[in-house]
Amino acid sequence: MTKLNTLFIGLSAGMLAVAPWIINAAPYESTMGLVQKVFYFHFPSAILFLVAASICGVSSGLFLFFKKPKADGWALAAAELGLVFGAVTLVTGPLWARKAWGVWWVWDPRLTSSLLLWMIFSAYLLLRKYGGPGSDKLGAGMALFGMINVPFIYVSVNVWRTLHPQTSVVPTLPTDMGIPLWFCFAAFTMLFVTLLNLRARLEHQRARVEALYLAEDEA
Amino acid sequence: MRFCRVFVFLVAGAAAAPALMIAAQPPPQSEFVPVDEVPPGEQIPAINLVATAYGFVWVVVLGYVWSIARRLQRVEAELADLESRRK
């Protein structure tokens, strides 16, 4: 890990550590009360989950159609981060729902499609892990199919009747709630970018190791 | 390419389909309204859920950072080893 990456991880960890005090200062939501504070973690991780899916899809497209070998490493990194941030989204969501809706889970379009996207990236990573040679291209094709779910998930709450709050919640957020939200969002984004960078580097270094072994075999 | 026309036809189909998806629906919550006080008797169970969510974020982030650091260290050690052997 480079010094810069360590610094960014430390900084975002520090921001996450002080986040409870900033979130505590925010007002309570009128109908959901205290449990609505899960929102400050749920929203950033959900957005970054969708961002990760898009990065994975776009890099896969670059790899597949424009033959950029490095793009494959970025796609794999994004898929893994999608799995991590998706897990945070899918765990914090039900914790919030338990109190706000009275149930852990409902099969509404937003929840179902988020779970689906998470399953697609789990399948993608299973393929990359156990597929062996040739799985990189197949994975890229799979990631493109995964990415088309992203806009669908984003608008699903506005199209269908559902319990999940709409996307208009965020732009209409009062300042008292907006400050902690964007604070958390900044911490999560910094973490995301750093981890994505490190994970992609891991993949690129792996490719170098493989190339060196190949060169050694030939020599 | 020859399937361009098929492609255009399919895209037109995709564009037309959402027109069939409009249905009268009651509006879900569209904004959060802030209040200063929590209704009494609400705090005890909710705080556990919020704390669990916060704890989960920490567990996942720390676990993942540790996992990346470990894997990266191993690969970079291998790389350094290979490169020193080449010289």
Next chain:
Amino acid sequence: MGSFFRVAWHVMRKDLTVEVRSKEVLLTTLFFAVSVVLVFSFAIVREGRAPDDVAAGILWVAVSFSGTLAMGRTFERERYNDTLRALLLAPTDRPAIYTGKLLGLLILLALVEMVLVPLVGLLFTAPILAYPGRLAALLALGTLGFAAVGTLFAAMLVRVRSRDTLLPVLLYPVTIPVMIAGVRGTAALFQAVPDEAMAQFWIGLLVFWDAIFVTLALWTFEPVMTE
């Protein structure tokens, strides 16, 4: 355009000729589909009666399970004889080959569904003849969406290790939107008071997903199958 469909037609006819001679995939898929229906019957029937509104779900589960089997088998044959390479070496549009493969699979699955639908109607007293056009549209569009992705993935998996386990692992999450639309649309037609508008809505959604899946599959088949 002419040669695109001619190539697709030849690939499809080749597959179907092989299939007519051996009937291997058709018979095994059909038997598997019937077994799936029976397994589900035993799982949910209580005191000799099936609960209401399960026919649509069972029908689609049977279609998707047996469809996966058929996809795996058609490409297994290509791999075994190493004919996929020969097929891909042919100086034609790759998407045309894909289209031919897809059409062959669709005809096969249509034959399976022709047995499956009456069977489900009979065993679960589903009104399959109430809206034959709508039901046929749902089945055709749902199968198309499922098979479009399935053909692409199965073709790509030919070169990959542990392909038999990976096909369903990759295919089901991606095609679940199509499955949901198929099941909900069919259930709307099968319920006590059929809801035509609802079925129409899901048919529209199926058209939407099919267009996306087929376009994306035609698009990715070429680079993915290039070594």
